[in-house]
Amino acid sequence: MTVKLGRYLAALTIAVPLSGACAQPRSGISVTIDTSAAEAVLKAVTGDLTDAESLARTALELPGIQAMIAKEHRYVPAASADSFIAAVLATVNGRGGEPFALREIRDNPAQVRTLLANLTSRKTELSGRLTDRLGMYAPRGLTLHTTLAVVLGSHQNGWVPDQKTPVFYIDAGFQSGDADALIAVAAHELFHVVQGAVQPDWSAALAASTSSSPEMREMHNVHAALLNLVIEGMADYVGDPRALPGDGSGIERARREYTRNLARSSESFALFDTIIYRLYRDPDAPLESLLNIGFGGSWEQTGYYVGFAMASAIERYVGRERLQELVASPPEDFVLEYVAVERRAADRNLMRPAASSVEAASASRRSLSAHGTPAR
Ligand SMILES: [Zn+2]
Numbered sequence: 001m002t003v004k005l006g007r008y009l010a011a012l013t014i015a016v017p018l019s020g021a022c023a024q025p026r027s028g029i030s031v032t033i034d035t036s037a038a039e040a041v042l043k044a045v046t047g048d049l050t051d052a053e054s055l056a057r058t059a060l061e062l063p064g065i066q067a068m069i070a071k072e073h074r075y076v077p078a079a080s081a082d083s084f085i086a087a088v089l090a091t092v093n094g095r096g097g098e099p100f101a102l103r104e105i106r107d108n109p110a111q112v113r114t115l116l117a118n119l120t121s122r123k124t125e126l127s128g129r130l131t132d133r134l135g136m137y138a139p140r141g142l143t144l145h146t147t148l149a150v151v152l153g154s155h156q157n158g159w160v161p162d163q164k165t166p167v168f169y170i171d172a173g174f175q176s177g178d179a180d181a182l183i184a185v186a187a188h189e190l191f192h193v194v195q196g197a198v199q200p201d202w203s204a205a206l207a208a209s210t211s212s213s214p215e216m217r218e219m220h221n222v223h224a225a226l227l228n229l230v231i232e233g234m235a236d237y238v239g240d241p242r243a244l245p246g247d248g249s250g251i252e253r254a255r256r257e258y259t260r261n262l263a264r265s266s267e268s269f270a271l272f273d274t275i276i277y278r279l280y281r282d283p284d285a286p287l288e289s290l291l292n293i294g295f296g297g298s299w300e301q302t303g304y305y306v307g308f309a310m311a312s313a314i315e316r317y318v319g320r321e322r323l324q325e326l327v328a329s330p331p332e333d334f335v336l337e338y339v340a341v342e343r344r345a346a347d348r349n350l351m352r353p354a355a356s357s358v359e360a361a362s363a364s365r366r367s368l369s370a371h372g373t374p375a376r
């Protein structure tokens with residue numbers, strides 16, 4: 001199904017006046033940086049034992065803390081409101097802060113304190129950097145007022161809990177005290193908010209197929225892998241720390257990580273081709289495991305860099321406007337656009353996807369056109 005952008009715009013444009021804390025949008029996108037949740041956690045874990053419980057309870061009232069606990073709970077079942085209060089008390093008492101990442105904040109609060117002070121004093125500059133960067137790649141005409149909620153104490157770097165809610169979260173404990181590194185991660189997550197706004201529901205597309213037809217299961221699985229590729233690859237492209245300013249240790253480390261991963265594109269493309277080959281030919285292929293191998297953090301998310309390389313080539317050889325259009329298009333269109341670019345460009349640096357991957361993407365596109373919706 002080709003997503004018609006205009007249909008979504010009315011629902012997405014939130015007709016409220018911008019408050020003073022909200023940066024004036026240079027694109028149609030604005031970002032409000034809210035550090036209150038991280039500050040509340042910092043205050044609770046670095047204070048005295050007499051105040052710890054009341055400060056922890058005050059923190060718990062903030063939506064950012066509730067969202068942080070909900071995210072942790074998905075990976076660590078012990079994470080809850082009660083265990084958060086117990087963890088704050090244990091941390092202040094000099095014991096471990098599990099299941100939350102609180103101990104290191106108590107032991108070394110200076111980095112996070114500096115980071116939060118920077119985010120506050122440079123709020124206009126940093127939110128402007130995000131809106132400028134996102135304005136380059138978001139679909140034209142999109143208006144979106146978003147909130148970057150800075151949290152603390154989780155084991156997650158950044159996330160977007162709900163595809164259609166323009167709020168995203170970054171944990172301040174992951175950035176080596178470097179505000180520029182946090183903004184690069186924020187550009188990646190903010191792009192997910194943009195993609196989520198203009199794309200159809202992707203939770204069903206990424207879940208296991210419910211079809212009894214082997215062919216439909218194969219088509220569902222191929223579509224899921226291509227969707228994962230585009231979502232993460234384009235977000236990594238927009239959040240490329242090498243295209244963003246800063247010279248702190250956090251952003252320098254992120255740049256090295258990108259360079260290291262892009263240097264092994266031939267292996268990353270080969271792995272991607274192998275995953276698509278299996279999904280296209282085996283209706284009983286384990287989708288979740290294969291997506292994890294291709295895109296999961298424990299497998300170094302090599303698929304992100306395959307999508308990055310494709311986005312980079314499309315911008316270079318077709319233009320940024322085409323890349324902007326593809327944000328709202330089916331993922332098959334993005335992959336097939338890259339296939340066409342690679343064939344035309346005569347650029348030895350571009351990786352050639354396997355013929356079986358091209359066949360799978362084309363079949364998935366035909367299935368989409370025939371049914372008007374991704375295979376379930
Ligand atoms: Zn992502």
